[in-house]
Amino acid sequence: MDKRISRRTILKRGLQIPFGGSVFFGLAACGNDGSSSAMVCADLNMMTSAEESVRRTLKYTEISPHGSSKVCASCAFFNAPAQDGGCGSCEIFARKPVNPGGYCDSWSVDA
Numbered sequence: 001m002d003k004r005i006s007r008r009t010i011l012k013r014g015l016q017i018p019f020g021g022s023v024f025f026g027l028a029a030c031g032n033d034g035s036s037s038a039m040v041c042a043d044l045n046m047m048t049s050a051e052e053s054v055r056r057t058l059k060y061t062e063i064s065p066h067g068s069s070k071v072c073a074s075c076a077f078f079n080a081p082a083q084d085g086g087c088g089s090c091e092i093f094a095r096k097p098v099n100p101g102g103y104c105d106s107w108s109v110d111a
């Protein structure tokens with residue numbers, strides 16, 4: 001029997017593990033000034049501690065440190081926003097909002 005667990009399985013299970021403490025990167029309420037890179041899509045008040053933990057562990061950020069070469073909008077786990085200029089969502093983060101210009105360590109072109 002093959003006991004290997006994929007990275008994706010570990011990440012999905014990570015969403016189910018409660019994790020204490022909620023102090024992490026400075027994200028607050030949703031907002032949009034018309035620029036996807038300036039939007040804040042992650043509302044900490046709407047997240048469970050487990051969801052916060054996954055974002056922290058994967059180093060989610062609203063603005064990609066890789067410029068436009070690696071952003072949520074080009075990631076295989078990204079779901080496009082319902083309206084242009086809005087927040088998208090991420091399969092890794094239980095389909096919760098992410099910034100199209102954001103990034104995390106799970107960025108991939110191959111889901």
Ligand code: SF4
Pocket residue numbers: 060071072073075076077078079089090091092093098102103104105106107108
């Ligand atoms: S996996 Fe990371 S880079 Fe990809 S859409 Fe989700 S938050 Fe963005």
